[in-house]
Amino acid sequence: MNNPGQGAALNIKGLERTYGKGEHALTVLKDTNLVIEAGEMVALVAPSGTGKSTLLHSAGLLERPDNGDVFINGQSTAKMDDASRTALRRTTIGFVYQFHHLLPEFTAEENLMIPQMIRGRDKVLASQRARELLDYMKIGPRVEHRPSELSGGEQQRVAIARAVANAPSLLLADEPTGNLDPDTSSHVFDTLHTLVRETGLSALIATHNHELAAKMDRTVTLDVGQVIDITK
Ligand code: ADP
Ligand code: MG
Secondary structure, three states: OOOOOOOOOEEEEEEEEEEOOHHHOEEEEEEEEEEEOOOOEEEEOOOOOOOHHHHHHHHOOOOOOOEEEEEEOOEEOOOOOHHHHHHHHHHHEEEEOOOOOOOOOOOHHHHHHHHHHHOOOOHHHHHHHHHHHHHHOOOHHHOOOOHHHOOHHHHHHHHHHHHOOOOOOEEEEEOOOOOOOHHHHHHHHHHHHHHHHHHOOEEEEEOOOHHHHOOOOEEEEEEOOEEEEOOO
16 A cells, blocks of 8 residues: 555644634644654744644644544554553654753653653663763753753753653654743754754754754744645
């Protein structure tokens, strides 16, 4: 069977998402389609309220669409039960939020160890990988600090490291630098960019920053639920 987009890291097909019911119903996504090829880094630039987070959460299997399908590495998820979706998400997808969402009572190192141990990696190896990744993200000297003892840029670098701790194939980021000052934002983005390139990850990154978007392979926007390529 020849299925277009089958080799893609992410293939969103005919997605539909409506919030609420009756006269209060709000259809955010309708017949939404998007393909991200393996190794591609795509920027999602669109005004607030257009459905970026809804699209990213659906792509990340964090939310179930009302219709349509999300293929991860060619695998259909529409008919999967919650346990299978969670298992697939843990092995293939990394997610970065605008606010770091690190666990406040754990150190940076522990925040990276926990998702690995949930997947069955033993403590020593999880710690080793956590320290390597945090070194790479230039958090090395702060591995034993808790989130509240880190700057905003450091917190986001830890959150990015955590997202890739289980070596996903797809990284989804929802305005990952939206909460940082311009200098810190561009520094964090550069680190993220290098990480994505060096690991061959595929990525979909929502941002309001056109300068950052221009550094990616392609830019798409959302217009009444439709994904439109606006790469110049
Ligand atoms: P963006 O990330 O581009 O700002 P969102 O995906 O967060 O957009 O939201 C798109 C629209 O859907 C907005 O109008 C928002 O108010 C609405 N929305 C998002 N989540 C919910 C929800 N859980 N219930 C009702 N409406 C929602
Ligand atoms: Mg959003």
